[in-house]
Amino acid sequence: MHAGAPSTDLATLLPPALCVLGLGLIGGSLARAALPFVPVTGWSPSLATRDAAGADGLTVAESLPAALRAAAHQDALVVLAAPVTAFRSLLREVAEHAPAVRLTDVASVKAAVAEEVSQIAPDARYIGSHPMAGTAESGWAAGDATLFDGAAWVTCLTDESDLADWSAVAALALALGSRVVPTEAQAHDSAVARISHLPHVLALALAQVGAQGGALALSLAAGSFADGTRVAGTRPELIRAMCETNREALVAALDDALGLIGVARGSLGSTGSLFKLTEGGHAARAEFEARDAGLEPMTLSGDDLIEQLLAVGAAGGYVTDLRGPAADLRIDVRYPDRD
């Protein structure tokens, strides 16, 4: 499914409206991208951002309570697109003004957010999500309606999730061109610690070890250093917000990395060989490059759809289309062909 062309069935599953709280890079991109498909209202705590978004044609709410009351009235999907550190106060407003609203978020950690929602706004129809898209830019002006096109969009499920709530979030992600990856929150957090948060930590360390080599080292640095340190250019507070909120999973990933690097250092120092690390690392990179090779189209249906969806995500597959009604979904996926 490509942005701009949701199937007729998909359109019937979209939420009736969208209320985006936070209009930075992700929220601003989401508001722009969704506008062709559903009515969108935005809100930001910053007056300057509200004015800029309004000037660009977005419908902007007067206040957070007004935005939430309107969302409850319209049965809109509310999207928490603020920094995760602002979620507690946002959720208190949700609980007060739109307690049973459809709710999602775009934070890069999922278990901690699910826990906060269950504590503060337990009646919200919450489906956690995480579009794996971004740039080093930030702010409303950096928003880009095509940001989600081709990206993985994580949607979280538990045994108790309501598939109708999930299908509204998934339909939105599909309409925006993303592939939808269903998973449990904890599995998401472990995965992104390894493939997003750890790369940031290693890039930061590499940048420093390079700079410790002085001007000569930096003048000789070429592709491998430039690529390996690119994300160290991300704003430090964004890296910290992402990594520090996923502390437990990131510590585990860091321990795995320290183990591998430490063993390689020991081997190089004692026997002079990097055989094990180079073979293992090269094979792992090949596995990454071939990740889509074994996926085949399938359609899910039946009574145990949550279980089936979680199996698809765990196996590296994803959702490509949905057909309603919400009470009897047909879900097109790409799933590993085990033959």
Added chain:
Amino acid sequence: MHAGAPSTDLATLLPPALCVLGLGLIGGSLARAALPFVPVTGWSPSLATRDAAGADGLTVAESLPAALRAAAHQDALVVLAAPVTAFRSLLREVAEHAPAVRLTDVASVKAAVAEEVSQIAPDARYIGSHPMAGTAESGWAAGDATLFDGAAWVTCLTDESDLADWSAVAALALALGSRVVPTEAQAHDSAVARISHLPHVLALALAQVGAQGGALALSLAAGSFADGTRVAGTRPELIRAMCETNREALVAALDDALGLIGVARGSLGSTGSLFKLTEGGHAARAEFEARDAGLEPMTLSGDDLIEQLLAVGAAGGYVTDLRGPAADLRIDVRYPDRD
């Protein structure tokens, strides 16, 4: 100085001919790139490679001794462009057939090669070099005449170097569009351990920690993981040849990296903060991005040119043009403006 347009003065400093031993990616690119400027003869131990290079129009020597005797006769610059593990046997042939020839190499380690040259072919007029260019490709067919355009080309100097020998290598590098970085061999080895070899080790480790997260992790991996693991796709034997021959310097760089990552892990695990790593790493990346900002054009001349050149390289500067005669060089550089 751009490939295709050496100054008249630069042309007078070029070696009268080039003899490239080894016709893989680097040797094959060098042979192609130099052909507009000097007569080039190539040789490879592989008959298939010799045939392919000959079919592409390169003058190919019948045998290694014939190549070296002709080089001695022409006062050609001999370039060791084979894997560094083949250097000992090549140097024995140099000592036998062209003992006092102009000699350079393109290996990614420099102190160990200089030591081998001084042991095996002590009369060769050797200037070590290392063009910081390459791709994940290999072999004659992968060669590219533009490979060195815009790259840093390290040239090694000691107090005892002959500047006439150096100027022939430097003139060649400049004619091919490279910026020439003068340095001592040991300083080169320490620098590339940090900005080339360490990035490979970290990429290999990151690829494995990501793959250990299973199919879900790999399916969610996006830009930060793709960039951070890119060089793990390089052939393992090439990574090993590069890293293992620079063992001592790489172990030191690995210890620095393990120290930084270990402290960050400890801080994250105990206090939950990555403040120090993010601030330091972000600043280091900014330093890398700004590395050229403070460089100003200057011209070197005088009696202590080797000392001046080493100061330029150590400060992150580089040579942009040469004017002869070789006995009274004027050397245009870009050098940090300390004001």
